[in-house]
Amino acid sequence: MKKVKLLILGKSNVGKSSLINHLTQSHISLVSNKIHATRLSTFYEFKLKDFLIQFIDTPGISISDNNLLSKAMKSSALKHSTNCDLIILLTQLQDSYDYELDLMEDIHFSNKPYMICVNKIDQ
C-alpha cells in the first residue's frame, strides 16, 4: 500500500484541524477557536482505496513572533517538509498575506509540490 504524506501549514485558526477532521470524516483532530490549539505536530492516518494517507497537522507558525516557543513551533512544523509528498498551505480571506508570503519562502526552499487552499469561503 502506498503511503502519501500531506503536510498542512498555515496560520493559527485558519481551520487546518477542521479540514483534516472533515477529510477524515471523524473528530480525531483537535479543533478550537483558541490560538495554538495544536502545539505539536499531530499525525492522522486513514486508508483511501489503495493508499494510506497521512496528514501532518501543524500548529500555526508564528513568523512575526520572535519568542522561543514560536521559533521552536516553526522549525518543528517545517522539518516535516523534508519527508512529505505534498504541502498544503491553508489560508483565508484576510487583510494581509505577509505571513503566507514569508512561509512561501520556506515552502519553495523545500522543493516539494504544494497547493495553496483558501478556507472559510462561507465568510
Ligand SMILES: Nc1nc2c(ncn2[C@@H]2O[C@H](COP(=O)(O)OP(=O)(O)O)[C@@H](O)[C@H]2O)c(=O)[nH]1
Ligand atoms: N466560518 C468558518 N469557520 C471555520 C471553517 N473551518 C474552520 N472554522 C472555524 O475556525 C476555528 C479554528 O479552526 P481550527 O481547525 O482549530 O484551526 P487551526 O488552528 O488552523 O487548526 C474554529 O472555530 C472552526 O470551527 C470554515 O470553513 N468556515
Ligand SMILES: [Mg+2]
Ligand atoms: Mg489546529
